[in-house]
Amino acid sequence: MITIDSLTKKYGRTTVVDGVSFVARPGRVTGFLGPNGAGKSTTMRMVVGLTKPTSGSSTVTGRPYAALANPGREIGVMLDASAQHAGRTGREILTIVQQMLGLPGRRVEEMLDLVSLTPAEADRRVGNYSLGMRQRLGIASALIGDPGVLMLDEPANGLDPAGIRWMRDLLRDFADRGGTVLLSSHLLREVEVIADDIVMIGHGRVVCEGTKADLVRSLGTVARADDTAALRRALHASGVDTDVTDEGTVTTSAEPAHVGHVAFRAGVALTELRTADGGLEDMFLELTADTQREPTPSRKNRRERKAA
Numbered sequence: 001m002i003t004i005d006s007l008t009k010k011y012g013r014t015t016v017v018d019g020v021s022f023v024a025r026p027g028r029v030t031g032f033l034g035p036n037g038a039g040k041s042t043t044m045r046m047v048v049g050l051t052k053p054t055s056g057s058s059t060v061t062g063r064p065y066a067a068l069a070n071p072g073r074e075i076g077v078m079l080d081a082s083a084q085h086a087g088r089t090g091r092e093i094l095t096i097v098q099q100m101l102g103l104p105g106r107r108v109e110e111m112l113d114l115v116s117l118t119p120a121e122a123d124r125r126v127g128n129y130s131l132g133m134r135q136r137l138g139i140a141s142a143l144i145g146d147p148g149v150l151m152l153d154e155p156a157n158g159l160d161p162a163g164i165r166w167m168r169d170l171l172r173d174f175a176d177r178g179g180t181v182l183l184s185s186h187l188l189r190e191v192e193v194i195a196d197d198i199v200m201i202g203h204g205r206v207v208c209e210g211t212k213a214d215l216v217r218s219l220g221t222v223a224r225a226d227d228t229a230a231l232r233r234a235l236h237a238s239g240v241d242t243d244v245t246d247e248g249t250v251t252t253s254a255e256p257a258h259v260g261h262v263a264f265r266a267g268v269a270l271t272e273l274r275t276a277d278g279g280l281e282d283m284f285l286e287l288t289a290d291t292q293r294e295p296t297p298s299r300k301n302r303r304e305r306k307a308a
């Protein structure tokens, strides 16, 4: 478990992390999302004592990071996969970590195997590694101490599609075995697939937080029917408000199951039924709009553009 309590970081008069609080729980993958410069890396650095908070505190498995006797066996961390000595080989870097943590030598081979770095690659200097290879080595260093908690900053950076799938499976498995995973990303899509819980941050502040299931549910439902008017009448009769887009799509805050049942009872054939289109991404863009570098078209504008 990672507990973050009102962490704040100011550089001069600029507040880059502003009272951030959340908990990353065991058995779950927590996605820490925010646009570039939102304060994700700074928050993570504060958790492991690399950046001193202006105020607030955090704990890992119930204790401040500095109070952990052998931190590498409690929390695996990957903050900057490129921050390795370029002149050392991957195997040397892992061996240093293995010795520092007092682990058996075989852990190095086990980790190389786990992250699919071949013996030849392991003996190359890290300076010549591709970004994806560095990420794999970073994951290996994070996992070598068999920690119960993982904290990874943008772990999917530089991985190819197969690598992203591999990383997802690895993190899912880690959480399913009771581990705590906190991972950051500026890409919603990357996190959406794997996260159980989502924390969105913009301008150093948490703008939205919850289980992915609740967030998706809160976005409502999109439905299409052969007879749009009949569907809307039936939904209204069941006490649910609806909206209809120019394309004839019915939107409602009710859950898809409710819409399906109402339509069935009313004898209305549905031709489409799903949670709101791209909903989480829209929510992410809107909630963090003032920190985006690009202007964000509102949902309505987008709909108008589509209709045009």
Ligand SMILES: Nc1ncnc2c1ncn2[C@@H]1O[C@H](COP(=O)(O)OP(=O)(O)OP(=O)(O)O)[C@@H](O)[C@H]1O
Residues within 6 Å of the ligand: 011, 016, 034, 035, 036, 037, 038, 039, 040, 041, 042, 043, 185, 186
């Ligand atoms: N040492 C520092 N001195 C001054 N400002 C800093 C320092 N470190 C970070 N910042 C500022 O803090 C803000 C948050 O940076 P941070 O790296 O935490 O963002 P991020 O969410 O990780 O972004 P990205 O998605 O680009 O990695 C940025 O505006 C950055 O310029």
Ligand SMILES: [Mg+2]
Residues within 6 Å of the ligand: 040, 041, 042, 153
């Ligand atoms: Mg960052």
